[in-house]
Amino acid sequence: MEILNNTPLIIALFAVIFAQVIKIPIQYIATRKINFGLAVSTGGMPSSHSAAVTSLTTAVGIEHGLESPYFAIACVLSIIVMYDATGIRRHAGEHATLLNQLVKDFQRIVEDAKSWPEKEESEKQKELKELLGHQPSEVFFGAVTGILLAISIYSIF
Numbered sequence: 001m002e003i004l005n006n007t008p009l010i011i012a013l014f015a016v017i018f019a020q021v022i023k024i025p026i027q028y029i030a031t032r033k034i035n036f037g038l039a040v041s042t043g044g045m046p047s048s049h050s051a052a053v054t055s056l057t058t059a060v061g062i063e064h065g066l067e068s069p070y071f072a073i074a075c076v077l078s079i080i081v082m083y084d085a086t087g088i089r090r091h092a093g094e095h096a097t098l099l100n101q102l103v104k105d106f107q108r109i110v111e112d113a114k115s116w117p118e119k120e121e122s123e124k125q126k127e128l129k130e131l132l133g134h135q136p137s138e139v140f141f142g143a144v145t146g147i148l149l150a151i152s153i154y155s156i157f
Contacts (some may be wrong), residue, residue, distance in 0.1 A: 008056050015052050027044065043134060047143075051142040056146075057071065057077075057146075085134045085139050
């Protein structure tokens with residue numbers, strides 16, 4: 001299969017997996033709690049999106065040169081993805097945090113005002129996902145991770 005010979009693609013996929021898995025020990029060091037769910041979630045340190053696009057860009061640059069149109073495409077894509085991760089997606093996560101708090105406050109007011117019996121767990125409002133985007137430092141370290149992985153893999157092989 002020719003796709004298995006596409007080194008930039010393989011490196012980018014490896015960077016995603018590496019960045020997702022490394023989030024678990026980094027979070028453990030910070031909080032002393034193990035959360036295996038981080039391996040399949042968005043957000044967190046380092047940004048797997050940034051690791052993927054920067055490793056792809058680095059690999060394309062190594063294979064085709066920095067003057068190639070392929071590198072230009074990959075570079076622009078990387079900038080857009082990293083900007084989106086720190087901008088729109090991060091703000092959507094902050095909005096989700098605020099909305100979740102508003103829902104909790106509203107439910108507390110309604111329960112107090114009407115003396116409703118406590119709802120069962122299955123009836124409670126589902127919370128919005130808050131960990132959507134990245135802090136600039138998470139994107140930066142994701143980018144560094146991707147670049148170093150691509151350079152390391154090309155150096156070894």
